[in-house]
Amino acid sequence: MHVLLPPSEAKTAGGRGRPLRDRIGDGPLGVAWVRTTAALAQLVAGDRTVAADALLLPKGVTEQALADNARVLDARTTPALRRYAGVVYDGLDFAALTPAEQRVANRSVHVFSGLFGVVRGDEPVPAYRVPGKAVLPGLGVAATFWRPVLVDVLGERLQRGLVVDLRSGDYAAMWRPERAGADRVVAVRVLSPAPRGGHAVISYTSKLGKGRLCAALVRRVAAGGRVATVEDVTAAWADCDGAGHEERTDGRLDLFTN
Template sequence: MLVLLPPSETKADGGRGGPLDLAALSFPELNPARAKLADALAELAGDVPASIAALGLTERQAGEVARNAQVWTSATMPALRRYTGVLYDALDVKSFTKAGLEKAHRRLAVTSSLFGVVSATDPIPAYRLSGGNSLPSVGTIRGHWKPILEPVLQQVEGLVVDLRSGTYSAFAKLRPDAVTVRVVTENARGERVTVSHFNKAYKGRLARALAETRAEPSTVDQLVKVIAKAGMTVERTGDHALELVTEG
């Protein structure tokens, strides 16, 4: 089973690993595209105003540009520890048991504007690049990744659970049998509506449950059983579509 997570705008500082080494990352067929983006990002960082404009930042966020300037030289850390924010707070990788962490490393991967997709343990630096950005020397990030990333992800074997957000889903279509999960709640009229505020938190909880389970689900029905056993309300709404029903 592979669970595809969205990235986060925020990243943890520092790291104990050496500088970025593309050869140390999973999905090596993506490395030429990764190198092109990293070079473009570092080059753009030499012009702070241009970086702020291209990345959609404010003047107060100029420090993010400094991160990009050091993308090839700064320290790295595993992807699951690099990404922060609501989803990753709910995932809470630091509290995993050793056995749970080993499973998380095998089962979780993160979609990335800079790296396409990275496995949980891939050592990456801090950087700032969003899925909706466009770089002067590359064009749109989505356009850069779609023809390269799509065939790679469609070759992933086993059950794939897609927790990506809309922006990152546009990077690549998955196989038709990939399972999508929609987080919903019921309003006062009993109608199910998409959750926005707590969407990331619930996806983080779901990712944790899927990472820690002793089961090895290979079908949608088995996946539903794992989620229900974790105490979450889940319903199948299509052959490969689930709704995670939250409390209002």
Template sequence: MLVLLPPSETKATGGDGAPLELERLSHPELNPVRDKLVDALVELASDVPAALAALGLSQRQADEVARNAELRRSPTTPALHRYTGVLYDALDVAGMTGAERSRAAGRLAVASALFGVVGGADPIPAYRLSGGSALPSTGPLGPLWRPALEPVLAGVDDFVVDLRSGPYASLARVPHAVVVRVVTEDGAGRRKAVSHFNKAHKGLLARAIARSRSEPGTVRGLVRLAAAAGLRLEPVTATALDLVVA
């Protein structure tokens, strides 16, 4: 199976891996777009005010621009260790056993504005680029990514579970994926999408998938796996599931 996670704006600094080599990332057919965007971010970083404006950052976040300037020279670390924040705290790769980390690396992938999609073990540097950004030299990311990324994801011959957030889902459609929505339910059975704790519950689901020795290949199998982890996952349609939380 393949689980598509959203990235995070926050990322761990440093790393002990060699500088970025696009050839070491999953799906090398995406490298022409990756290369173009890396060059665009490095070039943009030479004009700090313009970079802050394009990336939607404040002056206090100028260190993010400095990170982008070093994209081709800074150290790398596996993607599941690079991303931080609420979802990745709940995923807690560092707290997994070696076997669980191996399964996480094989089953989990991260949607990325810069790299399209990366495997959990792919070595990447720290960077700043959001799915809704538009760079001066490339324009909006959707028209740039969709022609390259959609065929790659459409060609994944696996059970695909889509946990991406809106800006990243818009970069590429995955028609055969099962989309998970995090919702609450009131006493009358009415459901409402969760915003604040959305990422945490997606992280818990991804953790359950990584820790399970069995690998579900169907919606029914995924629902059973979630239930075993204490998560209430319910089919809504053939390609949509609700993760119901208290």
């Protein structure tokens, strides 16, 4: 099983891991990381207003975000599932998982990133703020830069097992499965009762539901169960606070909250 998650602009501070500079060229994404971090360094070394606009930074977080981005190569790191701190990750609640469940999450969860492309749950990253729509000098829109890079990397990384895609739209566009493997990918939407009737994607409850579903999938695997079919995903949803599901024929699964 593999679970694809969006990142979060909110991050925890600090960390005890080696700085990124010590391993910047390592791994299949190493060359791309050199390019994105160099482009980021160039951006934040220039005009601060231009950098804030290119990074889509709200005024309330600009100073901290630019400071974090300026030291992205030299700051201490921490594993991805301990670094991200938004609503999805509140729902996942990594710290509350048992050690066995954490091991499953670390190897099974893949977080997409405007700066790093994709990182595994246990992969150490610094604090940073680079959304997928950020524009990096010489590279253009971050998400667009990553598309061709991730084709080969994820084609190999996700070549076996069911892929449960919980990404949001911007990050879903960074990688789409090849036709040969598309039948193993299930894109999930979490829908909630809408104020005017029916159901819709409500940002907060959708994100929280996706985090809880990720935790339920991890617990299922850690307990010796399997996540190999759409039915297994819906069974895991039933273990959360889900209210049912509607399966579509185009590889999408709609799940409903109460």
